[in-house]
Amino acid sequence: MAQQTTAARAQLQTERARPAQRTKAIHGQRRAFWLFIGPFLIGLVVFVYFPIIWSAFLSFFDAQGTVTPTRFVGLGNYVTMLSDKAFVSSLVTFTAFAVLIVPTTFVLSLFLAVLVNRVRVARAFFRSVFFLPTACSYVVASLIWKLSIFNGVRFGMANTLLGWIGVEPISWLSSLDPPWYWLVIVTARLWLQAGFYMILFLAALQNINPELYEAAFVDGAKPGWQVFRHITLPLLRPTSISVLLLCLIAAYQAFDEFYNLLGAVEYARPPLVYLYQLALGSQQNFGLGSAGSLILAAIIAVVTVLQGKILGFGRPSD
Amino acid sequence: MMTPPANPSRRAVLGGALGLAAAGVLGACGSNKGTGATTGGSSGTKVSLSQWYHQYGEKGTQEAAKKYAAEYTGAGVQIQWIPGDYPAKLSSGLSSGNGPDAFESHLERSLVSSGQIVPLDDLIADVKDDYSEGDLAANSIDGKLYSIPMINDPQMIYYRKSLFEAKGIKPPQTVDDLIAAAKELSDKSVKGLFAGNDANNTGGGLFPAAIYATGGRLLTPEHKVGFDPAKVAEVLVKLRKLSADKSLLLGAPTDWWDPSAINQNLCAMQWIGMWAVPGMTTALGADDLGVFPFPAADGGKPAVISGGWSAFVSAKSKNVDAAKAFTKWLWVEKTDLQEDWSLSYGFHIPPRKSLAAKASKLQSGPAAESVKLNTEYGVQGNPNWTPAMNTALTDAVTRVIGKGADPEKELAGAVKKVTTELDKIFG
Numbered sequence: 001m002a003q004q005t006t007a008a009r010a011q012l013q014t015e016r017a018r019p020a021q022r023t024k025a026i027h028g029q030r031r032a033f034w035l036f037i038g039p040f041l042i043g044l045v046v047f048v049y050f051p052i053i054w055s056a057f058l059s060f061f062d063a064q065g066t067v068t069p070t071r072f073v074g075l076g077n078y079v080t081m082l083s084d085k086a087f088v089s090s091l092v093t094f095t096a097f098a099v100l101i102v103p104t105t106f107v108l109s110l111f112l113a114v115l116v117n118r119v120r121v122a123r124a125f126f127r128s129v130f131f132l133p134t135a136c137s138y139v140v141a142s143l144i145w146k147l148s149i150f151n152g153v154r155f156g157m158a159n160t161l162l163g164w165i166g167v168e169p170i171s172w173l174s175s176l177d178p179p180w181y182w183l184v185i186v187t188a189r190l191w192l193q194a195g196f197y198m199i200l201f202l203a204a205l206q207n208i209n210p211e212l213y214e215a216a217f218v219d220g221a222k223p224g225w226q227v228f229r230h231i232t233l234p235l236l237r238p239t240s241i242s243v244l245l246l247c248l249i250a251a252y253q254a255f256d257e258f259y260n261l262l263g264a265v266e267y268a269r270p271p272l273v274y275l276y277q278l279a280l281g282s283q284q285n286f287g288l289g290s291a292g293s294l295i296l297a298a299i300i301a302v303v304t305v306l307q308g309k310i311l312g313f314g315r316p317s318d
Numbered sequence: 319m320m321t322p323p324a325n326p327s328r329r330a331v332l333g334g335a336l337g338l339a340a341a342g343v344l345g346a347c348g349s350n351k352g353t354g355a356t357t358g359g360s361s362g363t364k365v366s367l368s369q370w371y372h373q374y375g376e377k378g379t380q381e382a383a384k385k386y387a388a389e390y391t392g393a394g395v396q397i398q399w400i401p402g403d404y405p406a407k408l409s410s411g412l413s414s415g416n417g418p419d420a421f422e423s424h425l426e427r428s429l430v431s432s433g434q435i436v437p438l439d440d441l442i443a444d445v446k447d448d449y450s451e452g453d454l455a456a457n458s459i460d461g462k463l464y465s466i467p468m469i470n471d472p473q474m475i476y477y478r479k480s481l482f483e484a485k486g487i488k489p490p491q492t493v494d495d496l497i498a499a500a501k502e503l504s505d506k507s508v509k510g511l512f513a514g515n516d517a518n519n520t521g522g523g524l525f526p527a528a529i530y531a532t533g534g535r536l537l538t539p540e541h542k543v544g545f546d547p548a549k550v551a552e553v554l555v556k557l558r559k560l561s562a563d564k565s566l567l568l569g570a571p572t573d574w575w576d577p578s579a580i581n582q583n584l585c586a587m588q589w590i591g592m593w594a595v596p597g598m599t600t601a602l603g604a605d606d607l608g609v610f611p612f613p614a615a616d617g618g619k620p621a622v623i624s625g626g627w628s629a630f631v632s633a634k635s636k637n638v639d640a641a642k643a644f645t646k647w648l649w650v651e652k653t654d655l656q657e658d659w660s661l662s663y664g665f666h667i668p669p670r671k672s673l674a675a676k677a678s679k680l681q682s683g684p685a686a687e688s689v690k691l692n693t694e695y696g697v698q699g700n701p702n703w704t705p706a707m708n709t710a711l712t713d714a715v716t717r718v719i720g721k722g723a724d725p726e727k728e729l730a731g732a733v734k735k736v737t738t739e740l741d742k743i744f745g
Binding site: 066276 | 403405411428431432433434506515517520567568569570573584617704705709710712716
């Protein structure tokens with residue numbers, strides 16, 4: 001009996017000790033959490049959130065050549081930006097770019113994914129070949145496009161090919177009639193980003209249950225376009241919507257290829273290039289630049305939400 | 319004396335490692351700033367200065383800049399050779415306080431109004447008479463000198479005499495002559511004129527020479543718009559014809575400031591600066607290289623753009639006095655180094671009149687002709703012409719030359735915007 005009582009006491013003490021150990025473990029976990037997350041959180045606050053808040057603050061002030069506000073102008077910077085022909089024109093340039101790049105990227109990456117998915121040999125090789133350009137810098141790709149493939153002299157790669165069929169050299173980057181620079185810009189970005197979206201589609205394609213195709217064939221569906229349209233495409237819907245959203249946001253963020261291929265010319269200057277020129281380039285107008293960047297951020301947010309609503313992003317059925 | 323524990327705990331090791339990493343990061347930040355740091359040595363502590371240059375194209379210039387810095391004994395001078403968009407990088411550096419102590423640039427009013435540079439009148443007080451009035455004006459704002467002229471770079475049109483002679487063409491006297499010559503000289507392998515890879519839209523190097531050729535200027539001394547939009551509209555419409563005639567070389571691997579295009583026989587004429595004369599004479603021979611200014615527009619006169627670079631001292635430098643002393647030493651006192659910088663790599667006109675007068679390399683051939691044209695027709699930049707004004711005008715010019723927009727309407731819009739900017743500055 002006494003032995004039983006002693007054992008019971010010992011067990012009781014152990015159980016009493018457990019919450020303390022658990023608490024210690026939780027403290028340890030918390031410490032580890034902050035140890036690993038803390039530096040990144042500090043970086044996020046210092047380099048992302050604080051600049052955004054400061055930029056919002058600056059947008060109500062005159063601040064040229066300094067990031068310290070000098071004179072309160074209220075909504076003046078917003079009015080100036082919205083009535084600025086160059087800024088509005090940059091939004092038009094973006095729209096043209098988005099109209100060109102979003103559908104072409106979608107179609108090309110889906111096509112590549114289907115192609116790679118069907119390959120029976122060396123699938124990893126082809127997947128890598130198409131994905132590799134994603135690792136290339138936009139600046140480097142732009143320079144290759146500008147200096148080697150699409151330079152305007154007779155010995156540029158594209159002009160050499162055209163020369164073989166008797167076509168005169170084309171000034172790819174400065175021709176406005178027709179605007180050949182779009183071909184250069186769009187192909188550069190397609191080369192750089194199609195591989196990434198291809199991987200997303202490929203993952204989605206590999207998640208489709210093969211039994212669905214077998215059932216379709218049993219029901220008389222013809223392989224090829226019919227099966228693709230009625231089985232594959234609907235099952236890729238969540239991925240397709242994500243790809244379209246990501247493509248649109250990436251299109252808004254276009255900077256590197258425009259800046260490196262064309263500089264800051266009036267006819268092909270997307271919003272980020274114009275804002276760079278205004279705020280971080282030689283103008284150094286941080287007040288106006290901040291107002292412009294907040295207007296752009298608002299446009300991106302609204303368009304993304306609208307696109308998500310229209311396409312049904314996040315519906316329960318997805 | 320403290321001794322380290324024999325068996326440090328994991329926490330102590332981790333803490334030590336983090337401490338070392340932090341020290342490393344802070345150390346890196348310190349050495350990267352290049353301002354205000356001191357360097358130790360056998361001679362004790364010495365001020366360390368950072369001097370920024372844009373990337374010159376002429377071979378040997380970077381080494382020369384480093385050599386000058388090494389010769390200076392008053393401070394340790396680190397040279398930063400900045401490729402790419404130098405004005406943007408410089409602006410960010412100066413605004414953020416992580417910029418140079420001493421640097422080269424072009425004077426703009428915003429540098430003064432935002433307190434980024436210091437006046438340098440005292441540096442040239444003893445030799446002020448040795449600078450031209452034009453140079454002093456281009457480097458002064460509100461009567462104070464903010465930069466010391468380092469080099470003058472006249473820009474005009476250089477051409478292949480042999481190609482002109484083969485077609486019986488004389489150097490153009492009018493804008494119409496230039497257009498006709500460019501068309502006549504163009505064939506499948508050679509284009510008439512290279513003025514920039516986007517000259518068919520922006521005018522390239524021909525802008526703002528086209529404005530000066532009408533007799534106008536960007537701004538008047540009274541801070542008003544200095545050109546007649548109607549006259550400028552006429553020239554812009556003519557420049558559009560160069561593109562329509564397919565007379566322009568476009569999309570070359572390098573742009574108008576590099577002589578590769580004319581040296582490789584891709585064009586018969588090139589808008590470029592005198593800095594390229596040594597490279598062009600080596601490639602083409604001095605006898606085959608001619609030069610003429612941008613021709614006169616109706617009722618105007620020929621124009622040469624008198625560009626150049628000047629030396630500045632950052633107001634945010636922690637060693638303003640040391641940076642001023644170095645700038646004075648290099649760009650005022652050391653005339654032998656100034657002469658070397660102007661004449662040993664590309665050709666530039668030394669701003670000091672005494673040095674220009676004895677610059678023997680500029681006294682013959684295309685260089686001598688360039689100097690003469692610059693004296694006769696050179697127009698210097700106006701420090702009150704801001705980047706915002708420039709964007710407004712170049713956008714209008716692009717819409718006129720590139721898209722065929724109504725020139726008078728576009729120029730009226732640009733003039734309105736420039737006037738608004740002027741009102742903001744001068745009230």
